[in-house]
Amino acid sequence: LPVDVVAAQTFSAESAVKFVPAQEIPSGWMGLDIGPASIRLFKEVIADAQTIWWNGPMGVFEMDKFSKGSIKMSHAIIDTHATTVVGGGDTADGVERAGDADEMTFISTGGGASLELIEGKELPGIKPLRKVAE
Helix, strand or coil: CCCEEEEECCCCCCCCEEEEEHHHCCCCCEEEEECHHHHHHHHHHHHCCCEEEEECCCCCCCCHHHCHHHHHHHHHHHCCCCEEEEECHHHHHHHHHHCCHHHCCEEECCHHHHHHHHHCCCCCCCHHHHHHHC
C-alpha cells in the first residue's frame, strides 16, 4: 500500500497539491495519486518480480497532474523481465497512455474477471465454451 500520496482539495489541473503520508490526508483533501516515496518503494519490489499482475491505476490518471504514479509504475514494469498481466479497462488505458502497451505480456479490459480467474472461479463466458467442448 502507498506510504505517501499526492493530495489536493479538488480534482482539477489548477488545484494546489501537497505530498503527505497516506494516513495524514488533511480533512477536505483527497489522495489522488501515489507520492514519490511510494513510487520508489514500489519500483524496488517490481524490479525483483517474476510475475506482475496489475489491476487498477495508482491514482486518477485521467488528469496529467495525477498520472505520474501510474505512468512511472508502467515504465518500471516494462523494465523488468517479468511476465506482466494488466487487468482492467482503466489500467489498460493508463498503460496505453504511458506508451507501454506493446511491452506488456497480456492486457485484459476485464479487471474483475481477471481477479476472479486467479481466485479459481469459473468465469461465466468460459462455462458455455466448456459445455460445447464436452
